[in-house]
């Protein structure tokens with residue numbers, strides 16, 4: 001303040017002196033000094049190009065691709081999804097777009113199969129996991145010693161949430177999903193295919209959606225009102241959420257003009273006519289007025305929360321137990337020692353457990369060996385007894401054979417003796 005006053009007083013003096021001396025003051029053409037700083041930034045950004053990452057969440061066939069094509073005035077190729085996927089997936093596509101001499105690297109992440117499954121938790125968990133994975137990748141890059149200057153920041157800057165044009169209320173899956181991601185991403189709710197709902201119903205539907213979001217404590221993105229130049233527009237737009245949008249890549253003839261629209265038997269719906277739908281409001285808010293704020297909110301709010309939670313989980317903190325500030329290095333050193341001690345303890349524990357297991361196994365083996373040996377001895381004994389029994393039986397049999405042979409020989413002798421005496425008797429008679 002002091003230096004500003006000082007400058008204006010000295011400028012006044014110079015002015016008075018110039019008037020007194022009747023000296024002409026020339027105004028400078030062009031910019032000199034540090035007033036040129038914004039131009040440097042603009043030139044640098046134009047050279048580098050911009051990037052923007054959009055997440056489109058909505059049921060299969062609700063009009064996600066068509067709206068993106070309408071927003072960026074392109075015809076980005078995308079295949080249609082089926083209604084029969086077992087799980088919700090995400091299709092990620094990156095495009096390099098150019099408008100005048102402004103380059104934009106656009107990443108569109110689209111849900112595939114959303115709302116087609118019975119399991120609701122399985123429907124929104126992949127979306128949460130994806131958002132967290134992008135934060136994690138950025139955090140890992142940030143923590144690297146050698147960071148890449150060409151790193152592509154894939155954090156989601158905005159989530160366009162497509163609400164079915166039922167005209168009634170939000171579905172439970174809508175509430176569950178938005179509740180799950182509202183602290184991780186800027187949500188802009190949209191009523192898709194708004195041409196299928198009448199004007200009166202649309203107003204009631206919008207109020208119903210907003211009251212449901214509020215009663216369920218769901219935070220949606222609020223267009224910022226702290227910059228005076230856009231405060232009024234943004235605050236009136238906040239009152240118009242959710243935007244009722246219609247998408248179309250078709251050009252339709254209206255009078256002598258060709259406009260983007262949808263042709264119906266009763267007339268033409270012009271996408272860029274603010275009386276027909278909120279498409280222009282969405283495009284202005286998203287691309288012209290608040291793209292930088294969406295990126296800033298992603299970085300300073302959502303990413304910061306993720307970073308805080310993750311580092312805290314890892315044990316990092318800014319103050320110690322005595323409320324004194326502690327440096328990252330001190331915490332790292334303490335953690336290192338703690339981790340080293342823990343490793344040592346676990347190693348000791350493992351060694352002990354291993355030794356005990358070896359001992360137990362050894363005892364078990366010895367017991368089994370002894371049991372086997374006993375069994376073997378027992379079998380050997382039985383076998384020897386069997387052998388002895390058999391030997392005895394053989395011996396008895398052999399004795400019986402000898403006896404039998406003797407008896408047989410005696411019988412044979414007895415049989416031959418009477419025959420000889422009869423023959424002798426016969427000879428004598430003759």
Ligand SMILES: Nc1nc2c(ncn2[C@@H]2O[C@H](COP(=O)(O)OP(=O)(O)OP(=O)(O)O)[C@@H](O)[C@H]2O)c(=O)[nH]1
Pocket residue numbers: 058059060061062063064065066067079080081082110111112113192193194195196245246247248
């Ligand atoms: N009435 C009406 N139809 C629309 C609108 N937007 C898209 N459609 C039509 O809805 C159909 C599906 O549109 P897509 O843009 O492919 O929908 P999507 O959500 O990307 O589909 P998936 O990727 O298959 O999930 C197409 O026939 C579009 O012409 C709209 O605002 N109003």
